[in-house]
Amino acid sequence: MPPQPARRSERSRRAILAATQELLTESGYAGLTIESIAARAGVGKQTIYRWWRGKGAVVLEAIAEHLPEATALPDTGDLRADLRGVVRATVAEFADTGASAVTRTLTVEILVDDELAGEVRDRLLRPRLEGVRARLEAARAAGQVRADAPLDQVVELVFGPVYHRWLLRTSPFTESYADALAKLVMTAVTPAGR
Amino acid sequence: MPPQPARRSERSRRAILAATQELLTESGYAGLTIESIAARAGVGKQTIYRWWRGKGAVVLEAIAEHLPEATALPDTGDLRADLRGVVRATVAEFADTGASAVTRTLTVEILVDDELAGEVRDRLLRPRLEGVRARLEAARAAGQVRADAPLDQVVELVFGPVYHRWLLRTSPFTESYADALAKLVMTAVTPAGR
Amino acid sequence: MPPQPARRSERSRRAILAATQELLTESGYAGLTIESIAARAGVGKQTIYRWWRGKGAVVLEAIAEHLPEATALPDTGDLRADLRGVVRATVAEFADTGASAVTRTLTVEILVDDELAGEVRDRLLRPRLEGVRARLEAARAAGQVRADAPLDQVVELVFGPVYHRWLLRTSPFTESYADALAKLVMTAVTPAGR
Amino acid sequence: MPPQPARRSERSRRAILAATQELLTESGYAGLTIESIAARAGVGKQTIYRWWRGKGAVVLEAIAEHLPEATALPDTGDLRADLRGVVRATVAEFADTGASAVTRTLTVEILVDDELAGEVRDRLLRPRLEGVRARLEAARAAGQVRADAPLDQVVELVFGPVYHRWLLRTSPFTESYADALAKLVMTAVTPAGR
DNA sequence: TAGTAAGCGAGACGGTACGTCATGTCTTAAC
DNA sequence: GTTAAGACATGACGTACCGTCTCGCTTACTA
Structure with missing residues (x-):
């Protein structure tokens, strides 16, 4: 049975992404583990696996979250x-x-x-x-x-x-x-x- | 005490690098493990750890081994x-x-x-x-x-x-x-x- | 964090003790390894280490499991x-x-x-x-x-x-x-x- | 070819038995290894394996070395x-x-x-x-x-x-x-x- | 008195098992 | 009925020793 996004906990989602970003800067990508994310976020591992495919997907979303919007280039004529x-x-x-x-x-x-x-x-x-x-x-x-x-x-x-x-x-x-x-x-x- | 390269077994070295190349093409970098290299090469794990820092170093040397020599560019004048x-x-x-x-x-x-x-x-x-x-x-x-x-x-x-x-x-x-x-x-x- | 006995798998516990007894009679105490117990019991090594201090503790419990109860001596008057x-x-x-x-x-x-x-x-x-x-x-x-x-x-x-x-x-x-x-x-x- | 006792190094023999005794008191029988004996004695491992069957035999000889001679019991008549x-x-x-x-x-x-x-x-x-x-x-x-x-x-x-x-x-x-x-x-x- | 074969220290080797870690799945209790 | 918690089977990690093997070196017997 696929998970029902309607019931998804926004609180957990935020906590996971935040924890991921913190750990990423603290210990780098290689040192990052699903377990550490779950622990830091105060979340069960299953909650991560339910909504993401794995470490890479979580990291990607965590990064995307705080990336500046792609802005159109200025056109000064020059x-x-x-x-x-x-x-x-x-x-x-x-x-x-x-x-x-x-x-x-x-x-x-x-x-x-x-x-x-x-x-x-x-x-x-x-x-x-x-x-x-x-x-x-x-x-x-x-x-x-x-x-x-x-x-x-x-x-x-x-x-x-x-x-x-x-x-x-x-x-x-x-x-x-x-x-x-x-x-x-x-x-x-x-x-x-x- | 660091190992003495003089006693190093050339036979093992070759077997390790060959096994690494094979496994690399078979299962890719992520699927490559020190244990699988050791098993395929018929070598103890310690022999790998004795001479290389880890997976990355072995792979690097395995690749370098069979890389074409960097050749000087032809100079046709054009x-x-x-x-x-x-x-x-x-x-x-x-x-x-x-x-x-x-x-x-x-x-x-x-x-x-x-x-x-x-x-x-x-x-x-x-x-x-x-x-x-x-x-x-x-x-x-x-x-x-x-x-x-x-x-x-x-x-x-x-x-x-x-x-x-x-x-x-x-x-x-x-x-x-x-x-x-x-x-x-x-x-x-x-x-x-x- | 110590493990919580409440969640312990009785199934695994039994399998481990049974495997230990079998291997003990097959190969003796010296030939007994945690890895062999885990393999025979179809159990992860960690599950053994989670609940026992090591080989000795497992063996002790395996033996105690099937030991006859200490019976009071008969008192015939003689x-x-x-x-x-x-x-x-x-x-x-x-x-x-x-x-x-x-x-x-x-x-x-x-x-x-x-x-x-x-x-x-x-x-x-x-x-x-x-x-x-x-x-x-x-x-x-x-x-x-x-x-x-x-x-x-x-x-x-x-x-x-x-x-x-x-x-x-x-x-x-x-x-x-x-x-x-x-x-x-x-x-x-x-x-x-x- | 069995080793020739005539050529045996008395110096090494002594060093091995001495090292064994020291390590026995320092770390106990379980913590004793052939490698540690060899290292402490400044001796090649092979020299130990040449003259003894294994750890047990070395320990036995090391102990026997310094055991008091079995003395006959005094006979006081009482x-x-x-x-x-x-x-x-x-x-x-x-x-x-x-x-x-x-x-x-x-x-x-x-x-x-x-x-x-x-x-x-x-x-x-x-x-x-x-x-x-x-x-x-x-x-x-x-x-x-x-x-x-x-x-x-x-x-x-x-x-x-x-x-x-x-x-x-x-x-x-x-x-x-x-x-x-x-x-x-x-x-x-x-x-x-x- | 030289030559040579053994023992020697050293340590690399193929292995086995260790005890730990992270994976992704499954189970339990609580909210 | 989704969650936090965490036990589970799996499997790789990197380390420690095992007992065997090969190196040069030193030492003592033999020619």
């Missing part, structure tokens, strides 16, 4: 400036220890659990990419971007390198790094004659 | 063609199920164990990046790349997007995708006047 | 005959392979684990000694035993030699041996004038 | 006094913590390993019993002991109760206890007319 803004913001986020830990957790989850991967991608990441893509479309309409530029790939050109550097910890994240990246992307997409 | 070659090869590798599983494993390890991360980066990944960087330097000397291009970032511009697409499984890996990426990178680095 | 009966029974028990194995196990446990020793002594052995002591008291009241005989020591005079012979395997256990021992004890306690 | 002496000495020995530990070890060994049991009995215990038996024979020849008394059983009448009390820790060992026991035995063996 693509270079707007891109620089996105890149700087992204770089700053990856440089931040806390946010970085969250991303690490999500990335592991993506790699390990195919089912969760889809959810993470669609609920948390896609919106961001879409924001940039929308801005690029507007710019292309305004003739600031080559007509033949593959916009999805350009979006990846923006985020991919940051992700890569973060993952491999090859070099630090500075503002000048962000600006150089934005410049490279601009060069790649600016129409020939400009 | 940067565009050479870049296209690298990108195509990289894309093909990520598209391959087996190689992809290996990369997945390594990436998880990087995210989860800081100590291993460094080793993975230095022993397995850095050489590849260095190969591309060297080729770019040669091209810059030949005037085929802007003098002010930040080469490390250009390297990331090549690999980052592929990594990003692979991670998020946003779209499939095709040859035309690879070529479009190579073209974007070329556009970003080609000197203005050309 | 002390000599009654004593002969006890000694013969004791000797017979020590001569029996199965019962002997149990005693061996208990004795080792007594020697090795002080905490268990007390329990074994009080729950299993003391009652027997008390039975003989009670019979001796009755006999003393009837004038069949010296008034100044130290009864506790007389009890030891009955069991001690049997234990000693069993332990050292010096000579076999025969009925005539038993009778000779009973006679010696009788001689030691019978009042002078008789 | 059996009662001589018996009292033996019993007092035995009781004192069992009351002593150190000697008691040794006896405990030996007893466990007897119970657990049949092969060792024989050796322990013959090399360590039998001589004592023989001493008492010899004294009793002399007494019987002198008419101080019933002609029909089964001397082997009388010997057990002396030692058995002490052993029993020690094993079960039922009551403390005092001098008056010893004397009462000696008196009981005397009563059991003294010829009727005396």
Whole structure:
């Protein structure tokens, strides 16, 4: 018999998500266990298993709970400036220890659990990419971007390198790094004659 | 007292790494246990713990064992063609199920164990990046790349997007995708006047 | 948090004690392991560790489970005959392979684990000694035993030699041996004038 | 090929037996391991296994090494006094913590390993019993002991109760206890007319 | 007096069992 | 009738010792 969401205890749900977040920052993803979540939340283990598929799903929801809403990119008319803004913001986020830990957790989850991967991608990441893509479309309409530029790939050109550097910890994240990246992307997409 | 490598059994070492590779392809990283490795290799658990820090370290070495040597990039004089070659090869590798599983494993390890991360980066990944960087330097000397291009970032511009697409499984890996990426990178680095 | 006996599974308890008894007769005390008990009983190791301190405690309880209740000695009025009966029974028990194995196990446990020793002594052995002591008291009241005989020591005079012979395997256990021992004890306690 | 005793290192033998004794008093029989003996003695494990069958055999030899020679009983002509002496000495020995530990070890060994049991009995215990038996024979020849008394059983009448009390820790060992026991035995063996 | 075979310290090896931990399921009592 | 609590079977963890094995080294007998 599947559980009836109508009877679900909101109190328990909140306690579980809160406990998960606390334990995540205290002991990291690897040190997190269902048992510790249940104990901290003052909840039976069964209550967790009844409503989530496992550790990954709980963590995902706990993170999603407190994630900023994906906001549309500002459009100042100046693509270079707007891109620089996105890149700087992204770089700053990856440089931040806390946010970085969250991303690490999500990335592991993506790699390990195919089912969760889809959810993470669609609920948390896609919106961001879409924001940039929308801005690029507007710019292309305004003739600031080559007509033949593959916009999805350009979006990846923006985020991919940051992700890569973060993952491999090859070099630090500075503002000048962000600006150089934005410049490279601009060069790649600016129409020939400009 | 630390173990003395002089007395180490090469036979056991090989058996362990071979068993690890087999089990990795059979049951994946999550399903891999030290006990199963020991059983399959016909080896005592202690022999594994004596020489490796844990599952991650064994896997890392097992993978490293059979990884192709990082080869220097071919330099045909035509940067565009050479870049296209690298990108195509990289894309093909990520598209391959087996190689992809290996990369997945390594990436998880990087995210989860800081100590291993460094080793993975230095022993397995850095050489590849260095190969591309060297080729770019040669091209810059030949005037085929802007003098002010930040080469490390250009390297990331090549690999980052592929990594990003692979991670998020946003779209499939095709040859035309690879070529479009190579073209974007070329556009970003080609000197203005050309 | 100590376990709550109220929730204890009687089914598991029985299975564990039964498995212990089987394995004890099959492979002896030294060959007995917690893992084998758990496997045979179809029980998790933790369930054993939750309710017992270790191998010794389980064995003790398994033995106690099926031990005959300590019965009061018959009092026929003839002390000599009654004593002969006890000694013969004791000797017979020590001569029996199965019962002997149990005693061996208990004795080792007594020697090795002080905490268990007390329990074994009080729950299993003391009652027997008390039975003989009670019979001796009755006999003393009837004038069949010296008034100044130290009864506790007389009890030891009955069991001690049997234990000693069993332990050292010096000579076999025969009925005539038993009778000779009973006679010696009788001689030691019978009042002078008789 | 069996080892050649001629080449045996006396130095190692001594070190092993000394280490065994130390560890026996420090951590008891159960806590004793071959590895700890080897480490403490500065000796390879193989050297132990070459010359002994296992833990029990080493312990046995270590104990035998420092055991007082079995001395013949004094014969003062007064059996009662001589018996009292033996019993007092035995009781004192069992009351002593150190000697008691040794006896405990030996007893466990007897119970657990049949092969060792024989050796322990013959090399360590039998001589004592023989001493008492010899004294009793002399007494019987002198008419101080019933002609029909089964001397082997009388010997057990002396030692058995002490052993029993020690094993079960039922009551403390005092001098008056010893004397009462000696008196009981005397009563059991003294010829009727005396 | 050299050569050589044994014993030696050391410790790696394949194993077994340990006692602990977390998993996901099942049971009980209380609200 | 869902919950908190927690016992349960399962199975991996990392450790401790087992008894065997192989290394060089030292030592004492043999040629």
